[in-house]
Amino acid sequence: MAQKRASPKRERILDVAEELFALHGFDGVTIRQIAAGAEVDVALASYHFGKKLELFQAVFERRAMLLNNSRRDALHACQKEAGKKGPTVEQIIESFLRPLELAQETGDAGWRHYLALVAYVNNSPYWGPRMMSSAFDPLVGEYIEALRKALPKARDESLYWCYHNLSGALTLTLAQTGRIDRLSGGKCLSSDFQAAYDHMIPFVAAGFREVCNTP
Amino acid sequence: MAQKRASPKRERILDVAEELFALHGFDGVTIRQIAAGAEVDVALASYHFGKKLELFQAVFERRAMLLNNSRRDALHACQKEAGKKGPTVEQIIESFLRPLELAQETGDAGWRHYLALVAYVNNSPYWGPRMMSSAFDPLVGEYIEALRKALPKARDESLYWCYHNLSGALTLTLAQTGRIDRLSGGKCLSSDFQAAYDHMIPFVAAGFREVCNTP
DNA sequence: TTGAAAATTCAACAGATGTTGAATACTCTT
DNA sequence: AAGAGTATTCAACATCTGTTGAATTTTCAA
Numbered sequence: 001m002a003q004k005r006a007s008p009k010r011e012r013i014l015d016v017a018e019e020l021f022a023l024h025g026f027d028g029v030t031i032r033q034i035a036a037g038a039e040v041d042v043a044l045a046s047y048h049f050g051k052k053l054e055l056f057q058a059v060f061e062r063r064a065m066l067l068n069n070s071r072r073d074a075l076h077a078c079q080k081e082a083g084k085k086g087p088t089v090e091q092i093i094e095s096f097l098r099p100l101e102l103a104q105e106t107g108d109a110g111w112r113h114y115l116a117l118v119a120y121v122n123n124s125p126y127w128g129p130r131m132m133s134s135a136f137d138p139l140v141g142e143y144i145e146a147l148r149k150a151l152p153k154a155r156d157e158s159l160y161w162c163y164h165n166l167s168g169a170l171t172l173t174l175a176q177t178g179r180i181d182r183l184s185g186g187k188c189l190s191s192d193f194q195a196a197y198d199h200m201i202p203f204v205a206a207g208f209r210e211v212c213n214t215p
Numbered sequence: 216m217a218q219k220r221a222s223p224k225r226e227r228i229l230d231v232a233e234e235l236f237a238l239h240g241f242d243g244v245t246i247r248q249i250a251a252g253a254e255v256d257v258a259l260a261s262y263h264f265g266k267k268l269e270l271f272q273a274v275f276e277r278r279a280m281l282l283n284n285s286r287r288d289a290l291h292a293c294q295k296e297a298g299k300k301g302p303t304v305e306q307i308i309e310s311f312l313r314p315l316e317l318a319q320e321t322g323d324a325g326w327r328h329y330l331a332l333v334a335y336v337n338n339s340p341y342w343g344p345r346m347m348s349s350a351f352d353p354l355v356g357e358y359i360e361a362l363r364k365a366l367p368k369a370r371d372e373s374l375y376w377c378y379h380n381l382s383g384a385l386t387l388t389l390a391q392t393g394r395i396d397r398l399s400g401g402k403c404l405s406s407d408f409q410a411a412y413d414h415m416i417p418f419v420a421a422g423f424r425e426v427c428n429t430p
Numbered sequence: 431t432t433g434a435a436a437a438t439t440c441a442a443c444a445g446a447t448g449t450t451g452a453a454t455a456c457t458c459t460t
Numbered sequence: 461a462a463g464a465g466t467a468t469t470c471a472a473c474a475t476c477t478g479t480t481g482a483a484t485t486t487t488c489a490a
Contacts, residue, residue, distance in 0.1 A: 005436060005487065023340055027243035031478060041439045046479060048437090116340060123338040125238055125331060128392035137398060144398075160399040161414035167394075168387030169380040177343035179382075183352060183359075184375035199376035199426055206425030207418035219466060220457070246448065256469045261449060263467090 003048070010048045012038040015110055017045075018059045022116035026056055026127070057131070060121065063114045064135045070099040072139055075146065086149045089205045096143055097170065097197045104193050112176070112191075119175035122167070147208065154212035162211050166204045173200070218263070225263045227253040230325055232260075233274045237331035241271055241342070272346070275336065278329045279350045285314040287354060290361065301364045304420045311358055312385065312412045319408050327391070327406075334390035337382070362423065369427035377426050381419045388415070 003010060016037035020029040031052060035042045049055035074095035078087045087095075103111040121127045140163070148159055176190045188195065218225060231252035235244040246267060250257045264270040289310035293302045302310075318326040336342045355378070363374055391405045403410065 003436085007437065009438075025240050025242060025339075027240060028341075030476080032476085042478090043440080043480080044438060050479095052478065119338060122394070123334060123387060123390045123392065124240075125390055125392050126243070128390075128394050129397070132392075132394060133397055140398065156399065156402050157410070158414060160395055160403045161411065162418060163398075164387065164395045164403070164411070165380075165384040165415055165418050168385070169383035171387055172338060172379065172383030175338045175340055175343075177338065177340050177347075179337070179343050179347060180375055180379045182344070182348055183355065183378070184371065187371050188375045188379070195372070196376065196379070199373060200380055203377060203380050203422035203426050206421040210421030211414055211418050222467060224468075245446080247446085257448090258450080258470080259468060265449095267448065 007048070009038065009040050009044060013040060013045050013048065013055070014059055014062060015113075017055055018062075018110060018117060019113040021056060021059060022113045022120060025120055025124075026052075031055075059114075060117065060131055061135065063111070067099065067103065068136070068139050070102065071096065072142070074099050075139075075142060079146065087146065089147065089150050089208050090201060092143065092146050092150060093166065093201050093204050093208075096166075097201060100170075100174070101193045101197055115174040116176050119171045119173075122171050123175070147212075151208060151212040153214075158212045162204075162208045165207060169200055169204065222263070224253065224255050224259060228255060228260050228263065228270075229274055229277060230328075232270055233277075233325060233332060234328040236271060236274060237328045237335060240335055240339075241267075246270075274329075275332065275346055276350070278326070282314065282318065283351070283354050285317065286311065287357070289314050290354075290357060294361065302361065304362065304365050304423050305416060307358065307361050307365060308381065308416050308419050308423075311381075312416060315385075315389070316408045316412055330389040331391050334386045334388075337386050338390070362427075366423060366427040368429075373427045377419075377423045380422060384415055384419065 013034060017029070017034045020034060020037065031045050032042050034055075035045060045052075045055055049058050075092070078091045078095045081087070082091065100115060103115070121131050144159060144163055147163070148154060151159070173190075173193070173196045178190045180188045181190055228249060232244070232249045235249060235252065246260050247257050249270075250260060260267075260270055264273050290307070293306045293310045296302070297306065315330060318330070336346050359374060359378060362378070363369060366374070388405075388408070388411045393405045395403045396405055
């Protein structure tokens with residue numbers, strides 16, 4: 001049943017589920033924990049979303065399109081600005097990463113939780129193939145085409161493996177495990193997405209150039 | 216109770232648990248599923264390992280020391296060979312990644328499952344801080360010191376963020392989600408660790424140089 | 431205000447879950 | 461072969477799980 005009236009408890013269920021699924025995964029969270037966190041009866045989750053799996057998908061899809069639109073706008077903007085010769089590798093990667101940071105700047109903790117959930121899904125051999133490709137692959141294809149244009153000598157395999165490295169570095173960042181905090185003795189913070197991207201962009205761009213410019 | 220006699224069923228429990236935990240995570244696997252997979256009674260897991268959490272830890276620790284030793288040998292070997300000036304960034308990263316590949320060459324599927332489990336743990340905001348640092352951080356510290364010596368101009372933050380990028384790219388590789396297979400239309404295979412490292416080593420080395428040579 | 435539709439709660443189910451204590455089978459030393 | 465120690469199974473528990481149908485409350489247009 002589609003919602004007909006504003007139902008704040010419905011949103012609270014999504015918010016709490018988002019946070020808990022990101023932290024413990026699909027099987028590590030019970031409907032009762034979500035209901036308790038949202039201060040809501042257990043049955044309400046089923047009423048609004050049906051099965052547990054459908055709630056999980058609803059959480060995943062709620063912000064997926066917003067994120068895709070934000071990224072697509074950033075990519076097209078830098079393509080328009082670069083003109084006929086096309087954007088540089090740095091500009092393309094920047095347009096891939098910075099939208100994630102803007103989402104954080106709103107101060108909304110929900111986006112932080114959501115990105116950790118995407119990291120969980122993307123890194124999972126079970127959920128990854130089931131949920132990532134339909135939601136994100138089309139836009140990723142656009143990015144890879146843009147990168148191919150910026151790196152004309154690149155072989156296909158090199159391009160995909162390089163994107164894989166970018167995706168991995170990004171995924172571990174979004175997961176916010178706090179491991180770098182301890183490893184660096186507090187010099188680096190998992191919560192500091194801006195610092196992460198400031199270092200990731202030149203790192204990844206240099207990697208692409210090294211691997212994709214030398215056939 | 217420590218095992219006093221050779222008990223093949225005990226090993227089978229560890230093998231099956233390794234595979235299932237890697238695929239579905241700690242909460243996504245039941246003791247009964249593990250017992251069924253190992254063709255063993257449910258109670259046997261408790262008899263050998265105690266609580267479910269202790270079984271999980273036993274699986275995680277079984278190969279941790281073997282992996283650490285293999286990596287430490289590789290690092291020390293390339294340090295010895297390089298002499299006083301120390302190994303290059305490529306050599307250090309090679310000694311970090313190639314042992315993972317050798318573990319696969321034995322043909323033992325167990326190592327493949329184990330590495331996917333490490334990826335799951337490392338990417339988890341819940342398990343990462345609890346299990347990774349005690350098992351792997353000491354050796355990671357050695358690697359970072361070696362990298363610092365090879366990149367004398369590097370600031371601490373740069374060094375840690377670059378290692379974070381390396382760790383992320385590696386983690387997604389170990390997870391073997393098969394996403395790159397679909398994305399590349401079969402040109403790249405998640406199961407091909409050698410191809411992954413062949414591209415990852417120059418990619419990451421170039422990234423380190425770019426970020427850590429320009430203060 | 432009334433009444434219907436939507437939102438929410440209540441109560442309960444059937445099945446699955448981790449764990450345990452007692453019972454049985456196995457293995458090896460003497 | 462006897463027997464002690466180990467490995468394994470059997471049977472059962474209390475608790476928790478997702479889900480559902482009925483009852484109740486809230487919302488809002490007429």
